[in-house]
Amino acid sequence: MLGISAGLFPRSPSAAAIGRRRLLSESSSFLPSCYNNKSGLRLKPMASISTEVEKPRKPWLFVGLGNPGKRYSDTRHNVGFELIDYIADAEGISTSSISFKCAFGKGFIGDVPVMLAKPQTYMNASGESVGALVSYYKIPLEQVLVMFDDMDLPFAKLRLLPKGGHGGHNGMSSIIAHLKGSRDFPRLRIGIGRPPGKMDAANFVLRPFNKQEREELDFTFQNGLEAVRILVQQDFNRSATFVNSAKSLNTL
Numbered sequence: 001m002l003g004i005s006a007g008l009f010p011r012s013p014s015a016a017a018i019g020r021r022r023l024l025s026e027s028s029s030f031l032p033s034c035y036n037n038k039s040g041l042r043l044k045p046m047a048s049i050s051t052e053v054e055k056p057r058k059p060w061l062f063v064g065l066g067n068p069g070k071r072y073s074d075t076r077h078n079v080g081f082e083l084i085d086y087i088a089d090a091e092g093i094s095t096s097s098i099s100f101k102c103a104f105g106k107g108f109i110g111d112v113p114v115m116l117a118k119p120q121t122y123m124n125a126s127g128e129s130v131g132a133l134v135s136y137y138k139i140p141l142e143q144v145l146v147m148f149d150d151m152d153l154p155f156a157k158l159r160l161l162p163k164g165g166h167g168g169h170n171g172m173s174s175i176i177a178h179l180k181g182s183r184d185f186p187r188l189r190i191g192i193g194r195p196p197g198k199m200d201a202a203n204f205v206l207r208p209f210n211k212q213e214r215e216e217l218d219f220t221f222q223n224g225l226e227a228v229r230i231l232v233q234q235d236f237n238r239s240a241t242f243v244n245s246a247k248s249l250n251t252l
Helices: 004-008 015-030 076-091 123-137 170-178 211-233 236-245
Strands: 060-064 097-099 102-109 112-119 144-150 158-161 187-191
Touching (some): 060 076, 060 123, 060 211, 076 102, 076 112, 076 187, 076 211, 102 123, 102 211, 112 123, 123 144, 123 170, 144 211, 187 211, 211 236
Parallel strands (some): 060 112, 144 187
Antiparallel strands (some): 097 102
């Protein structure tokens, strides 16, 4: 199988690399031998110049959780799907192909290869898709970010964590089970708030958003996109600092 970065994410040589090769070629025409033309003395050979081959960046796998079908679109339980769609639109990555039981796409954020996935197995079996992707592409768990709804966070609030349990979320529970019980993968929790009054939680997560909630959520997705960009181009700690200090729209 081809290397992940080289085979699945081909890139053209950078302008800097092309320039270095041109410089070496032109230099050789001025120094055809290792003799000084004026003195006839043999010069000490110069050390070869490295062309600095860039090391391939490890790809990230971003997974958004939700349920497939129009019935579940625009509901609280599908905010993971929606954030993946937001990232895909912003970065020009298509997720129209179906692979490993998920809507799937590959692309780049900056110069970092990324994969976007929305499991189509229904929420409670999300691990079937995620486990297969991680196994096939041999992705380190620290490079697997799962985005999902969380009732324990205020609405439209984000929280980025390096690892943890499932917190009662069936989709996360399935993923942990299919990763051989490992919880050592980052997750981006998206707050949907608690059910009002005595409303059943199962009914609450399937409720659609009203106009004000939609505006707040769209603002939160902007922060989520920026957090992902910081994560892949800088590091986890900087991204977590940004996410965990970001304010929601209704607090501005």
